Amino acid sequence: EALAKQATLTEQIAQLTNSAPSIVRLGIPAYQWLNDDVHGVRRAHATFFPDGCGLGAMWDRETMFQVGQAIGQEARATHNSATHHGDRGEDPRENGVGITMYSPNMNLVRDPRWGRAQGVYTEDPVLGSELTAQFVRGAQGTGPTDEEPRYLQVAACCKHYAAYDLETIPVDRHHFSATVDSRNMWETYLPVFEACVDFAKVAHIMCSYNAINGVPTCGDPKLLNGILRDQWKWSGFVVSDYDAWAQIHETHNYCPNMTCAAAVGLNAGMDQEGGG
Numbered sequence: 001e002a003l004a005k006q007a008t009l010t011e012q013i014a015q016l017t018n019s020a021p022s023i024v025r026l027g028i029p030a031y032q033w034l035n036d037d038v039h040g041v042r043r044a045h046a047t048f049f050p051d052g053c054g055l056g057a058m059w060d061r062e063t064m065f066q067v068g069q070a071i072g073q074e075a076r077a078t079h080n081s082a083t084h085h086g087d088r089g090e091d092p093r094e095n096g097v098g099i100t101m102y103s104p105n106m107n108l109v110r111d112p113r114w115g116r117a118q119g120v121y122t123e124d125p126v127l128g129s130e131l132t133a134q135f136v137r138g139a140q141g142t143g144p145t146d147e148e149p150r151y152l153q154v155a156a157c158c159k160h161y162a163a164y165d166l167e168t169i170p171v172d173r174h175h176f177s178a179t180v181d182s183r184n185m186w187e188t189y190l191p192v193f194e195a196c197v198d199f200a201k202v203a204h205i206m207c208s209y210n211a212i213n214g215v216p217t218c219g220d221p222k223l224l225n226g227i228l229r230d231q232w233k234w235s236g237f238v239v240s241d242y243d244a245w246a247q248i249h250e251t252h253n254y255c256p257n258m259t260c261a262a263a264v265g266l267n268a269g270m271d272q273e274g275g276g
Contacts, residue, residue, distance in 0.1 A: 003028065016272050019090060032089030033239070033272070035098045038105055038119065039067075041074045042096030052105060056121030061134045061144075068104075068138025072153045075099055075139075099154045101139060102206065102274070106132040106192045107164050115167035125188055129195035132158065136200035155203035158196035160241055161217060163189045164208035174251040177211035185212075190227070197234045204237045207270060209244050211252050219248045219261070224269030240265070243275040 003026055004012065011023050022030040035041075039055065040048035049055065049067050058064070079099045082089065089097030105116075109123040122128045137144060141153030163178040163185065180189065196202045205228065207218040217223055218240045228234045248254050248261035255261040265273075 018273075018275060021090075030088050030090045032091070032094060032098050033100050034274070035075070035089075035096050035101050036103070037071055037075055037096060037101040038103045040071060041078055043078055046074050046078070046096070047071075051118050052120040053118050053122075056127065056131060059127065061130055064131045065134040065138040065144050068135035068156075069141075070138075071101070071103070072139035072141060072156075075101060075154045099152075100157065100204070101154050102157050102159060103139070104132055104135045104156065105159055106196070107160055108188065108192070110165045111169075113169050114165055125191040128192040132192050133195045133200040136196055136202050140201070140203065142201070152203060156200075157204045157206050157239065158193055158200075158202045159206035160208035161193055161205050161238075162208065162223065163212050164210050164217075166210075173209045174247055176209075177214050177252075180212055194232060197228065197232045197236075202236060204239055205234075206239050206241055206274060207244060209241050209247065211254070216244070216248045216252045216254050218244045218270050219254060219264040219268045221268040229269060237271040238269055239272040239274045240270055241274055243273070245270060245273045246275070 006026055007023060014021050018032060018034040020031045020033065022028055039051055040046050047070060049071070055064060055067065076099055079097060082097045087094070087097065105119050106128050107120050108125060108128055109117045109120055121131050134144060136156045136158065139154055139156045141149040141151070163180050164173070166173055166176060193205070196205070207224065210217060212220065212223070224238055228238070245265045246258065246261060248264055249256070249258050255264055
């Protein structure tokens with residue numbers, strides 16, 4: 001908060017993207033927020049674990065905690081080594097150098113035609129909740145049942161919030177509006193996110209490309225501020241999927257222009273654009 005008060009509006013706006021520039025006069029280094037460490041740190045030297053469906057097929061909370069712990073440790077070590085050598089991952093091609101992981105992907109498989117079904121754990125919200133929570137706690141440096149760590153090992157990100165489970169069929173994900181009633185929302189789609197927030201204390205959450213009942217998720221105040229912050233008392237930050245903030249205007253036509261989309265996203269509770 002003290003730093004934000006010292007930064008100009010232009011400097012603050014520039015920090016809302018993946019490739020955040022340095023603010024030399026305030027001693028803030030550049031940082032690359034984009035790190036797709038879904039089942040391993042996205043660097044050549046890292047350990048890669050099975051894809052989502054393989055991890056889900058274990059039905060094993062303890063092993064999932066260990067997987068998250070290993071990825072978190074390797075992400076922190078990679079970041080420490082890179083920054084020691086003056087590399088803060090300013091180039092977006094250096095995906096995997098930072099300590100903000102866009103992981104885990106814990107959406108539910110609801111349609112076998114989904115092009116990313118192999119990347120998620122299960123179709124079951126109970127199993128998904130248990131595995132997601134343990135992965136996050138392992139990655140962030142929390143014990144399986146302990147309270148929050150004093151220092152985060154990495155900042156995990158539960159994605160994609162919410163009701164997101166298609167690629168291009170029957171319509172592409174950038175234009176899709178999921179029709180979901182209240183019971184299905186709370187019994188099917190939200191339990192994994194509640195476990196991620198309430199038990200795992202995840203650092204950030206990624207809102208998805210789709211809309212829900214006509215409202216883009218990244219611009220929905222009931223979904224972001226309402227459920228996450230007011231109802232679940234979560235204190236983390238919300239990042240959009242890549243350019244999903246812009247798509248409030250560009251694909252969903254929920255706003256007539258980008259100025260409106262920027263205001264709708266921020267006022268709804270989104271904090272950062274996962275893109276440019």
